[in-house]
Amino acid sequence: MSITADSIFTMPDLPEVGHNDFERAARILRARTGIVLGGHKRDMAERTLAMRARRQGLASVKEYLDHLESDSQSEHWETFINSFTINHTAFFREQHHFPILAEFVKTRKKPISVWCCASSTGEEPYSIAITLREACVSPDSGVSILATDIDTHAIERAREGVYSMERVKPVPEEHLRKYFQRGAGKRAGMVRVKPELRNMIEFEVLNLLSPNWPPSQSFDAIFCRNTMIYFDKATQTRILERFAVTLKPGGLLFAGHSENFTYLTKAFRLLGQTVYVAT
Structure with a gap:
């Protein structure tokens, strides 16, 4: 037929x-x-x-x-x-960004805040949290992460912070022992993020096209990786210009490996390795 x-x-x-x-x-x-x-x-x-x-x-x-x-x-x-949202993510994905973040925050005064604006099921913001705890003096005060995503189900899973051992393979063993609890019984083969890590992060549902951002706070760094590729160029430009006014002076924007913003706006300057600084 x-x-x-x-x-x-x-x-x-x-x-x-x-x-x-x-x-x-x-x-x-x-x-x-x-x-x-x-x-x-x-x-x-x-x-x-x-x-x-x-x-x-x-x-x-x-x-x-x-x-x-x-x-x-x-x-x-x-x-x-x-x-229709895509939740492809991993712990310490595009690993080269995290040493850059660690060295950057050592130069910043508290309060230090990072926005992960496409947090998916939580692997990325928890990777950021581990990096901040390792890099910052007294990370239990004055250090925070806002993690947002448009997918409500993904945000619920991120808040739970429960992952299979397969998912946490990219996490260094010393950090796995330090920041995760291993499950037992019915939870065997699973791990859960420890409270000291979860307490650093505020999870919220947010649409990047919403007029209700940027938030009232400003950020030292924004992670928006492998997200802009799903938008057209006009939308990318609008979002980038909104990011620029949300960053503190000298703040960094971390992009995905396949994303290039240099031709879209003068609001950012490429530092290298898909890291941009607000101009």
């Missing part, structure tokens, strides 16, 4: 998906979050949308999208957005 571009088809046991539903959903997602949903994700996205519609007892994806567009405060926005 052939399916034309103009047809409407039905996935097995799932509501109808119209031929324009993907484009419409991509438009809605981009307007709400800035995330660009590429055409190569069409099949995955259409199945996800159909599953979301089925869970709401709707006959079609069109009805699901109609509901989202008619109610900007709907509780279903949360699951819609979570469905």
Whole structure:
């Protein structure tokens, strides 16, 4: 059986998906979050949308999208957005950044604050916390981390701070013993971040397109790594310029290995190794 571009088809046991539903959903997602949903994700996205519609007892994806567009405060926005966020992360990912952060904070006066603005399931902010505890004198006072992400489920997992032994393999053994508790019984094979590490971090849900930031506080460093690649250039530029006014004088922005901001804005100057300083 052939399916034309103009047809409407039905996935097995799932509501109808119209031929324009993907484009419409991509438009809605981009307007709400800035995330660009590429055409190569069409099949995955259409199945996800159909599953979301089925869970709401709707006959079609069109009805699901109609509901989202008619109610900007709907509780279903949360699951819609979570469905299209990517939570690829690891402890001490792009490891070269952490010695740079350690040396940098040694030159800063307290209070020292770092914003991890795409914290996912917590591996990155906990890596930052370990680095700060090792680098700062008396890290229990005047040292803090704000960890935010748009994905509510990811933030919940980050707050728990529970990981498999496989996930914490990149953590040096001495830091694993110092900052993690090993599970027993039903928790065997798992570890949990110790309170002294968790207490350094405030976890919040935040959309980088929200008008309600930058926060009232300012930061010595911002980690925004492997996140901008999901935005178009105009959105990247707006976010970078907002980062610039959120940083303290001489503050650093840490970017992902595939991200280059030098041609987007004059608000930052490249120091090297995907680290930028606000100009």
